[in-house]
Amino acid sequence: MADVTPTPGIHHVTCIAGDPQENIDFWVETLGLRLVKRSINQDDSGTYHFFFADAEGNPGTSMTFFPWEGMTQGKVGSGQVSRTAFRVPEGSLDYWEDRFDDYGVDYDDRVERFGETVLPFRDPDGLPVELVGVAIPDDDPTEPWTEFVPEESAIRGFHSVTLWLADPQPTEELLETMGLERVGTEEAEGDTPGDERTRFAATGEVGKYVDVLPTIQGGRQGHGTVHHVAFQTPTDEDQEAMRKAVRLEGLNPTQQIDRHWFRSVYVREHGGVLFEFATSGPGYTSDEPLDELGERLVLPGKFENQREQIEAQLTDVTIPRAETADADD
Ligand code: ZN
Numbered sequence: 001m002a003d004v005t006p007t008p009g010i011h012h013v014t015c016i017a018g019d020p021q022e023n024i025d026f027w028v029e030t031l032g033l034r035l036v037k038r039s040i041n042q043d044d045s046g047t048y049h050f051f052f053a054d055a056e057g058n059p060g061t062s063m064t065f066f067p068w069e070g071m072t073q074g075k076v077g078s079g080q081v082s083r084t085a086f087r088v089p090e091g092s093l094d095y096w097e098d099r100f101d102d103y104g105v106d107y108d109d110r111v112e113r114f115g116e117t118v119l120p121f122r123d124p125d126g127l128p129v130e131l132v133g134v135a136i137p138d139d140d141p142t143e144p145w146t147e148f149v150p151e152e153s154a155i156r157g158f159h160s161v162t163l164w165l166a167d168p169q170p171t172e173e174l175l176e177t178m179g180l181e182r183v184g185t186e187e188a189e190g191d192t193p194g195d196e197r198t199r200f201a202a203t204g205e206v207g208k209y210v211d212v213l214p215t216i217q218g219g220r221q222g223h224g225t226v227h228h229v230a231f232q233t234p235t236d237e238d239q240e241a242m243r244k245a246v247r248l249e250g251l252n253p254t255q256q257i258d259r260h261w262f263r264s265v266y267v268r269e270h271g272g273v274l275f276e277f278a279t280s281g282p283g284y285t286s287d288e289p290l291d292e293l294g295e296r297l298v299l300p301g302k303f304e305n306q307r308e309q310i311e312a313q314l315t316d317v318t319i320p321r322a323e324t325a326d327a328d329d
Contacts, residue, residue: 004245005238006179010158010207011230011262011278012051012062013084015127016074018223020048020067021317022124027052027063029320030103032149035294036284038317041066042259045303046313054157055143057284057293059232060206061157066227069315076128076164077219079272081226083162085118085130087142087206092153093119093133099149111190114183114199120190126224128191132159141205147322160209161229163273164193164219168212170249170270175200175210177245178231183209193217204232230264230276239265242277253277260300261286294319 017023027033033052041047044066053062063084076082088096093110096119100107107121119131136156144154165171176182180200188197193215200210219225233239236256243253243265253267262278269275287298297314299307 004177004179004241005233006203007231007233007242007277008204008207009060009202009209009232010161011059011232011276011280012064013081013158013161013229014064014066014227015084016071016221016223016225016227017065017067017123017125017127018069018071019124020050020069020315023065023067024050024317025320026124027065029148030099030105032145032147032154033063034145034147035319036062037261037288037298038294038296039298039300040303040310040314042300042303045306045310048314048317051284051294053145053284054155055145056290058142058157058206059234059278059280059283060204061142062284063158068223072222073126074222074225075219076225077217078164078166078215080164080219080221081161081229081273082164082213083120083128083130083160083211084226085132085159085161085209087134087136087156087159088131088154089136089152089156090133093117093131095153096131108191113189113197114186118190123224127226128224130159131155134159137205148320156206158207160199160207160211161226162197162211162213163271164213164215164217165271165273166214166216167271168198168214171273172198172200172212174246174249174251174269175212177249178242179203180210188213202231207232228266228274228276230278232280233265233277234280236263236279239263239277239279243267258301 036053036057037051142157183199185198194213
């Protein structure tokens with residue numbers, strides 16, 4: 001068994017969207033996250049890559065999207081991250097339901113899960129998302145962004161991802177290899193295909209949980225589905241140890257790839273979900289000052305030389321501003 005530093009938790013989650021403007025409007029204005037990076041898909045430079053996070057773009061807070069307009073609607077199913085959940089301060093779910101009513105967001109009744117209250121909803125592409133009320137400690141590692149949502153209700157990074165798997169056991173063993181611990185199993189409630197939910201916990205405060213639900217319900221990638229989930233391996237050494245450990249599990253991880261704001265290793269796990277291991281640095285403030293994050297299109301490395309061609313391929317987008325929203329009221 002390789003010597004692995006347990007992952008502190010989720011680093012980011014990357015999803016597939018349709019219309020880029022609709023995607024920005026929802027995640028910035030309706031949900032109140034900060035657009036911390038506006039870039040392109042480094043494997044498909046004609047597509048945007050948006051990063052929505054807390055005020056500082058801390059690890060464990062960034063939800064990222066490829067708005068692939070040409071792709072069709074996806075379907076959540078086995079072999080995917082089926083639900084992505086965010087932490088919000090305990091007691092703020094009334095605020096969120098009112099806000100969802102105001103903005104016409106499609107949400108479900110709250111459910112109780114492992115002693116916490118969960119508010120399930122969908123983004124404009126039908127992506128299943130959840131808010132979970134938790135006690136936020138004074139020294140929380142996240143920094144709320146308060147342009148559209150007040151601090152007492154603002155999203156504070158990831159709570160968990162739920163994996164839907166045809167055969168959960170090999171994936172559960174992998175999660176344990178990654179340093180997560182089994183919390184327990186309870187009856188699955190709400191919009192779920194299986195009747196049992198098993199929870200695993202990582203060592204950190206943010207993006208701490210991975211839930212596993214057995215299902216054979218088939219899915220397909222497209223708008224409104226998750227592309228991959230990245231877990232934190234803070235240093236290159238942590239990442240290399242994790243890479244070795246998953247190889248010993250019979251998986252086939254990539255070499256390290258430089259993603260400019262972090263360095264990544266990808267691996268398709270036993271159940272078909274694409275996992276990534278991402279370093280904590282250099283981080284989203286490595287190429288833009290903190291107070292200017294997301295203001296301009298950032299083209300990493302070699303792509304800067306092709307700025308004119310790349311910009312010509314991309315649809316223009318406008319970032320919502322609180323002042324503009326007030327003027328419309
Ligand atoms: Zn990623």
